[in-house]
Amino acid sequence: MTIKLPITVSAEEQVSEQFDLNKQILERIEAWANFETMKANWFEDEDYNIRCQFTLISQHTFDEKFRALDSTDWSVDTDKCTAVKLGDIAQKQHVFITITDELNAAIEQAGTWIGSNVQANVQQLIRQWLLVLADKYQFDAID
Structure with a gap:
């Protein structure tokens, strides 16, 4: 039986292979994100639950699908x-x-404590986005 977590993390195959982000590593990052948001009481009110999909993509995919996207639904940086x-x-x-x-x-240069661990770098990126979500939806910030 597969449990659907509110926050999910995936990577396209090219990114997984290039940065050695296998399924087990992505699941650890996903578990961390769900645990941190649970500690911050994001899921306290069952009527006000957030669901979020983080997807790690290559530069090629970004250029092909998002660079020229003209949609009011998406914010593209x-x-x-x-x-x-x-x-x-x-x-x-x-x-x-x-x-x-x-x-x-x-990311490595910005925080020497992170070192060269790609997993920790991805975790730091997702943490930044979780803080954006906390601000947008008025949740408590994660640690």
């Missing part, structure tokens, strides 16, 4: 190579994050 669809709390939120060598290196 071409500098950070992210595409976000945040709707009403009852809808599933979607965050597409482009993972590149440059981004991974920039």
Whole structure:
């Protein structure tokens, strides 16, 4: 039996292979995100639950699907190579994050405690987006 968690994390095959983000690592990041949001009481009110899908994509996918996207439903940041669809709390939120060598290196330089661990770098990116969600939907911030 598969349990559907409110916050899910996936990566396209190219990103998984390039950065060695296998299913087990993605599941650990997903578990961490759900645990942190649970600690911050995001799921206290059953009528006000958030669902969010984080997808790690390649630069090629971002360029092909999002760079020229003209839609009021999506917020596309071409500098950070992210595409976000945040709707009403009852809808599933979607965050597409482009993972590149440059981004991974920039994250490492910004926080020396992270080291060279891609998993921790991805976790830090998702943490930043969870803080954005907390602010948008007036949830308590995660640690």
